[in-house]
Amino acid sequence: MNMRRMLFIVIPLLFILNNAVSFFVFQSGRTVQQSYNMMLDRVLLYKQIDQKTQENLRAISVYITDRSASSLRAYQGQSDELKDLQSSLSAQPAISSTELTVRSYQHMLDTFIGQEKSIIEALNSQTPLAYAASYTEAEKTAAFIQEEAYQLIDQELSYYQPIYRKILVQTEVMNHWGVAVFVLNTVISVLFAYWISLRITRPINELVQTAEEISGGNLQVVPPQMSTHDEFRILSEAFGQMQENLKLLIQKEKESSEKDRLVKELELAVLQNQINPHFLFNSLNVLSKLALIEGAEKTSDLTVSMSNLLRYNLRQLDRPVPLRDEVEHAKEYFIIQQARFRERIRFETEIDEAGLDVLVPVLTLQPILENVFVHAIEGMEEGAVIKLAIQCKPDETWVAISDNGVGMSEDVRESLLHYDEELPRERDNPEKSHSTGLGTRNVFKRLELFYNQKDMISIQSEPGKGTTVLIQIPSTGKGEEHVSSTDRG
The missing domain is CATH 3.30.565.10 (Histidine kinase-like ATPase, C-terminal domain)
Structure with a gap:
């Protein structure tokens, strides 16, 4: 695994771990907040229903007193608000321990609303004094509604108290886990940074030491062997290949020097076996002409061969020649030797x-x-x-x-x-x-x-x-x- 891929894996993992802990802590606090809001909404709703019930009784009392249209409208407005609160209570999910009490509470509200309606009908009938009994019953129902609201509030608080304590304990545990994970992430980050630095600096130091050895003339030093499959292994292999190429170049340079040395030795050997070759070559040409004039054709041919042999030896010794020239030279050499061996x-x-x-x-x-x-x-x-x-x-x-x-x-x-x-x-x-x-x-x-x-x-x-x-x-x-x-x- 190369360094880039490793960083792309480890750093996102640490980020996800930190975010997961933060999310769990946030989710725990959110759960507590939602439970608290739900309980508080129901308690406030009980309180509002109790207040609205008392306000409805006062509005009816005012209407009984003056029988005006404005008093009737005021009462109807209060009655509509009470019905809205009753609908909100019906929409609220009740806890299991207060389910029967809430149902009874809702029936009381229905009874109270029905009694108010009876009072209004009695006031509008031919016998207006018939409202008194309904009003008395409405007052009793309002008192029951108030007592039932207090009882519901107590039950709500009693129900949520152990839940709150449990949630607080869980929140405390999550806070401890958050601190532990934070410390753990810090330690892991430090160790990971140290490990990454070692993986980077150690191979570089080994390559630097090898480069210093090579620069000092030690070409036999072994390049560092990387066990991991990352960029440093590729760099080490390239370094080793560069070292081998350097050895090859030095070997080729030695071979080239050896060529020059052998050519010089060849030149020296030729010069040692020649007595002023240019003078000797010219002298042989003169002897060849003289032998030909005197009729010694074989002597002339032998002299020409010797002259050709010397001419060939006077060539630049570091220049390659076609094999054809070497064959002709060999034939001339054999002619000279055959004069000896016949x-x-x-x-x-x-x-x-x-x-x-x-x-x-x-x-x-x-x-x-x-x-x-x-x-x-x-x-x-x-x-x-x-x-x-x-x-x-x-x-x-x-x-x-x-x-x-x-x-x-x-x-x-x-x-x-x-x-x-x-x-x-x-x-x-x-x-x-x-x-x-x-x-x-x-x-x-x-x-x-x-x-x-x-x-x-x-x-x-x-x-x-x-x-x-x-x-x-x-x-x-x-x-x-x-x-x-x-x-x-």
Whole structure:
């Protein structure tokens, strides 16, 4: 649960709890107020009926005295008000303990109203003195109504007294609950605020400590692991990914530096094996022309091959070249070597032209061929065969250099593939390990850095059964942007 959702849940819950307590306290007070109002309305109604009954008697007495129309209208007004009060009493719900008394009280009112009506009819009849008995009865009924009203008021108060006490107790309890809930909400709010602050500050502090470690150069520090599924876990994972990307960038920078170092070593090795290459190149051209003039065509061809070989070595060593150029350079190198070995060796090629446009580092094939001559076939008197095969696969270009020489042991093969250990032959005879100083493992390492891909090289060899070196070059071949652009020529 993320922080935003948690806040949206907890804060409304606290708000609802506070409102619920407030509502219960309010509802309890409202119930007390309604009960009090109901009782007070009935008590006031009893009092008003009693007063209106006495006023009706006085109005009849005035009408008996003067028999005027105004006195009659005044009496009728008082009588109508008494009937309205009687209707209000009928509409009021009576409590169970006063139900019979209220019913009797209502009958008394009906009797009193009927007696007043008899008095008025007697006054308007032929025998006006007949009203006296009805008036006397009306006075008695009014007295009973008054006594009954007092009795009803006492019963109402007696009935509601324990209810009031109970309500007051409940109200007191609710007040205590309100205080308790208020205190509880305060404690919960403080604890929740403390918990929220911990959930926010603790991950931030851990990330800050990790950032300080990384800024100090410790890239092996483990990013904090967040157990919750919130924004901080996403931030921690992004932080870890950023750390991995930083490691990858540093590794790539190291590889780029390694490329530059190997190129410098290659340049140094080439320069160490060249005696003023420009002067030597020009001198070979002169010798070639001179041999051709004197009729020594083979010597001229050999000199041209040597000149081409030097010209190739004078190229910028940090620039990739098409595989086609490397093949031509390998052929020129073989021509020079064949002048030395003559019929003892045979060079075979099986080349798929579709695979010759892929880019490779300069001086890739010659060191491998040189290793073949030095270590594989140098001791063979006859029948030595070196084969260069290039096949174009859907996703790769395979370059295979094979020979039928002495082969190599498993230790030497493994050492060549792992680049890091010194070859046994190089330890025993470093001068014989490579004539130009361009080690085979240097070539393998440059290929790996150039294509940023491992396991490109495979070697199949057994003692006495020859050797095959297979280079699997990606068909997409990296371009010049993958190597340093510094001009080293």
